[in-house]
Amino acid sequence: SQQGEEDPQALSIQEGENATMNCSYKTSINNLQWYRQNSGRGLVHLILIRSNEREKHSGRLRVTLDTSKKSSSLLITASRAADTASYFCATVPSGTYKYIFGTGTRLKVLA
Amino acid sequence: DVKVTQSSRYLVKRTGEKVFLECVQDMDHENMFWYRQDPGLGLRLIYFSYDVKMKEKGDIPEGYSVSREKKERFSLILESASTNQTSMYLCASRLQTSYEQYFGPGTRLTVT
Numbered sequence: 001s002q003q004g005e006e007d008p009q010a011l012s013i014q015e016g017e018n019a020t021m022n023c024s025y026k027t028s029i030n031n032l033q034w035y036r037q038n039s040g041r042g043l044v045h046l047i048l049i050r051s052n053e054r055e056k057h058s059g060r061l062r063v064t065l066d067t068s069k070k071s072s073s074l075l076i077t078a079s080r081a082a083d084t085a086s087y088f089c090a091t092v093p094s095g096t097y098k099y100i101f102g103t104g105t106r107l108k109v110l111a
Numbered sequence: 112d113v114k115v116t117q118s119s120r121y122l123v124k125r126t127g128e129k130v131f132l133e134c135v136q137d138m139d140h141e142n143m144f145w146y147r148q149d150p151g152l153g154l155r156l157i158y159f160s161y162d163v164k165m166k167e168k169g170d171i172p173e174g175y176s177v178s179r180e181k182k183e184r185f186s187l188i189l190e191s192a193s194t195n196q197t198s199m200y201l202c203a204s205r206l207q208t209s210y211e212q213y214f215g216p217g218t219r220l221t222v223t
Contacts, residue, residue, distance in 0.1 A: 030210070031210055033210065033211070035212075035214075040199075040217070040219070041216055041217060042115070042201055042203075042214030042215050042216045042217050043154075043201070043203075043212075043214040044214070045211045045212060045213070048210055048211065088153065088154070090154075090212075092210060097142075097159065097161070098156055098159070098169065098170075099144075099154075099156065099212065101146075101153045101154040101155075102153055103151060103152065103153040104153060
C-alpha cells in the first residue's frame with residue numbers, strides 16, 4: 001500500500017492535556033504536511049515540514065520529522081474541545097506531485 | 112482567503128446515471144485535485160490537473176473522467192455511477208509553487 005499510517009487511530013484526552021499523534025511513511029519525501037478535518041468537512045492545512053528540517057512550531061502545534069525512520073509526530077499542546085477532529089499526515093514523495101495521505105487519527109478532546 | 116466550493120454537499124443518484132461534481136476555486140491556482148475519502152482508506156487521488164485542459168490520472172481513475180476548460184473550475188464525471196462509487200468526494204487546489212492544498216467542503220455521494 002502507498003498509504004501512510006497514523007497511530008493511534010483514535011485518541012481521547014481531557015481539555016488542557018497534550019495530544020501526540022504519529023505518522024509513518026514509506027518513500028523518500030520532499031516534505032510532510034499535517035491537515036485537520038472536522039467531522040464531514042474538507043481538510044485544512046496546519047503545518048508543513050521540509051525534509052531537511054527536524055522540528056517546526058506553529059502556535060500550539062509542534063511537528064517533528066525523522067527521515068531516517070520515515071516518521072513524523074504532531075504534538076498539540078494544551079488541547080481544547082475545538083481541537084476535536086481527525087488529523088492526517090500527507091507526504092509528497094520526491095520527484096512526484098502526488099500527495100499520499102495517511103488514514104488519520106481521530107482526536108476527541110473532552111471538556 | 113482562498114475559497115474552494117463544491118456544487119453539492121449531499122447527492123443521491125441511481126446506478127447507471129451520469130454524475131457531475133463541480134469544483135470552483137477563486138485564487139487563480141494552477142493545480143487542482145479530486146480525491147475520494149472512504150473509512151479506513153484515507154484520501155485517494157482520482158485525478159489531478161496542473162493547468163487548464165491538462166489532466167493526469169491519479170491512483171484510482173477507473174470509472175471517472177475530468178474536465179478543466181477554465182482555470183477556476185475542475186469537474187469530476189462519473190460516466191455510469193455504480194454503488195461502489197458511494198463515497199465522500201473532496202476537491203482541492205494549490206499554487207504551482209506551493210505544497211499547501213486548499214480543500215472544498217466535500218460532496219457526500221450516495222449511489223443506490
